[in-house]
Structures are given as C-alpha cells and as structure tokens.
Amino acid sequence: MLLHVSPARVGFFRAQLDTGRSGLVLCGPKSLQQARRLRNTEHFSGPLLVDPAVYEVRAASGEEPFPDVAEGTFGFEDPLAVSLAEQRAVGVTAPMTPTGYLHAEDSDALKAAVRRVAALDDPQVVFAAPVDVGWLREEDSVRQLIACLRLVRGPKALMLGGQRDPLAQHPRAVDHLRQIVTEVPGAALLRTDLAAFGALAAGAAFTAFGAGSRLRHIVAPGERAEKSKGFAQSPHVLFPELMDFFLGKTLADRFAGTAAPVCGCAACEGIRALDSFASNAGDRQARAAAHNVAVLMEWLRTLTALDSGPARQWWWYERCVAAVAQYPLLNAQLLQPNGFKVPAQLKRWALAAPAAVTVQPRADAKDYGRS
CATH class of the missing domain: 3.20.20.105 (Queuine tRNA-ribosyltransferase-like)
Incomplete structure (x- = not known):
C-alpha cells in the first residue's frame, strides 16, 4: 500500500x-x-x-x-x-x-x-x-x-x-x-x-x-470540492478504533469532559492523546500526518502478516464490524448519543462478509496494531 x-x-x-x-x-x-x-x-x-x-x-x-x-x-x-x-x-x-x-x-x-x-x-x-x-x-x-x-x-x-x-x-x-x-x-x-x-x-x-x-478521492473537472467545516483550523486525525478521520478540533470537543485515548502508534509513542491536534498551530499538522501514517503502517503490517486470500478478507471484514460496534459504546461513554456517527462506507464494508470459504484467518498471525 x-x-x-x-x-x-x-x-x-x-x-x-x-x-x-x-x-x-x-x-x-x-x-x-x-x-x-x-x-x-x-x-x-x-x-x-x-x-x-x-x-x-x-x-x-x-x-x-x-x-x-x-x-x-x-x-x-x-x-x-x-x-x-x-x-x-x-x-x-x-x-x-x-x-x-x-x-x-x-x-x-x-x-x-x-x-x-x-x-x-x-x-x-x-x-x-x-x-x-x-x-x-x-x-x-x-x-x-x-x-x-x-x-x-x-x-x-x-x-x-x-x-x-x-x-x-x-x-x-x-x-x-x-x-x-x-x-x-x-x-x-x-x-x-x-x-x-x-x-x-x-x-x-x-x-x-x-x-x-x-x-x-477525485472531484470531476469544473466542480468545487465539498469540505468539512473547520478544516482550516485543525488537521484530520485518524481515530484507530473508529476507523475514520476526524478534525482535531472535533476530537478535542468530544473529549472535553473526559480523558481522550492516548495513542500508542510509532509516532505518538504512548505519550500523545488524540485530542492534542486541536489546531494547526506549531507542528501539529506534521504530527497529525505522522500519526495517521504510523497507524496505517501498523494496519498494513498486520494485514500482510496474513496469507493472501480469505485470511486477509476476513481480517478486514471483522475489523470493520468491530469498528462499527465501537461507535455506540463510545457515544454512551461520552454521554453524547450522536457524538460520533458511523460513516456510510464503513457500514458497507461491515456488511460485505467474504464468501463462504474453507480457510479462516490465522489465529496465530501477529497483530502489529494497537487496536
């Protein structure tokens, strides 16, 4: 990848x-x-x-x-x-x-x-x-x-x-x-x-x-790309457990009343929390980019540790299902019923179970990811 x-x-x-x-x-x-x-x-x-x-x-x-x-x-x-x-x-x-x-x-x-x-x-x-x-x-x-x-x-x-x-x-x-x-x-x-x-x-x-x-993604020639509000104020940050990107300010707002998860990726090293990217000030854009890529590389190592074919397909499917299940749990924990909304694409991947196969994911495959 x-x-x-x-x-x-x-x-x-x-x-x-x-x-x-x-x-x-x-x-x-x-x-x-x-x-x-x-x-x-x-x-x-x-x-x-x-x-x-x-x-x-x-x-x-x-x-x-x-x-x-x-x-x-x-x-x-x-x-x-x-x-x-x-x-x-x-x-x-x-x-x-x-x-x-x-x-x-x-x-x-x-x-x-x-x-x-x-x-x-x-x-x-x-x-x-x-x-x-x-x-x-x-x-x-x-x-x-x-x-x-x-x-x-x-x-x-x-x-x-x-x-x-x-x-x-x-x-x-x-x-x-x-x-x-x-x-x-x-x-x-x-x-x-x-x-x-x-x-x-x-x-x-x-x-x-x-x-x-x-x-x-691509925007057709002549069309103006639709952007999230507040994009100019903070970077996009990958929330590993939810498998989606959120503005850093959005994460800071959602976790304003409680401690945000501390990220253990290779860039954050268990020191930086996910609500630490609330603005573009200083080196926050660079740190957010490094965090995003570090998490993606962890997932990539986990995926490629599996044999190609059904094992990888089941790993991806089960990871998407688990991420969808995290949304209501986290919202309940934050006392914010609509705090985080499951993206439509993630829902579709979570419904796209691999065809019936005889080989299941290897239980002994090393998981390099933190979640």
Missing part, C-alpha cells in the same frame, strides 16, 4: 513509512522534480510513482483520452508519450498514463484510452483509470468497465470520482469495487481512503492511500 501525497508534504511522514511494504505516489505541482530529488539526492529506493492528475482539470473524450494540459509545448507532441518519457527520466518505478476524467458510462472515452494503452503493449505502464463512481452503480456498467480494463496488459490503477466519499454514494459500490479487483488481473486502487485496505484484502495488485483529504 503506497501513500498518495503532495510533494510538499513528503517530509511530514517520511520517517513513518514502512519501506518494505509501502512507497509513494506523488501528485501535484513539482511532482517530477520531487521524484528526481528523492531518487538522486535522498536515495529513496522504495516504489515511486508520479500521478500526472490530468483528470483534475480535463475530462477524457473519444477523440482525446489523454488531454494536452501542458503549457509551452508544440501542438503536434503526443501528451501520452511526453508524459511517460518525463516520468521515466526522473526514475519512477513505472510511468502512469495522463488520463482525463472518465465521466459515468462515457464508453467512447474509456475505449479510446484503453486502445491507446493496449497498443503500447508495455507491461510497465500503469494505466490510470480515473472513473466517476457512477461506473460502479449498475452491474451493466461494471461489466463493461471490467471488460475494457482486461484489455490492458499492465497494471490498471482505478481512482474513484465523486464528492466527499464516492463509495458511499451507491448501495452496491463496495461490492462492485471488490468485483473489479477480483476479475481484473493487475487491478489497483489509488487516491482512496480506507478502501485501500479493503481492495488490498480482496487481492488488488497494490493500493495508494491518500495522505490528505484532497487525495482520498
């Missing part, structure tokens, strides 16, 4: 990155320059990708699946070829296609992009598939998406578009995501949230967790 990050924030959590199990996907201005610096100056040897993120500003079309968004280039240059060459020049593990946003059921744009990448016949190229979550609404569109993705030889990096939490928008989105991961060889899920673990447990080739809220 990689981390999808902006170049400017790499230093916030570099120390917490598990180099044996994780890596980086750089996204945003100066990503190429940061990739070159990481390879040549800082000698970063882990998996490293650069996401061109063309989908943020332009949609794909049947005529132009890889829109030209570069300034100062000649019109006859091929945006796909140029982008792949630039990425390779800075030392990425594999180059990623500069695909435009794929609106729901825009078959022409999807097929045009797939044809171009399939024609490359290069297993090292990562085909970025930034699809609107509407593709995961109905079975027919899911089947079409699967059929197209299977035509690409190399890895397929699915990224989901939609406001706030795309997987919460459609009742069967989680099931359809697992279906895609299961039926498409080399399928990956990037620029996502806790679904990174669900996809990895289901057999994804790799995933990438967004290190910031902006990088946990």
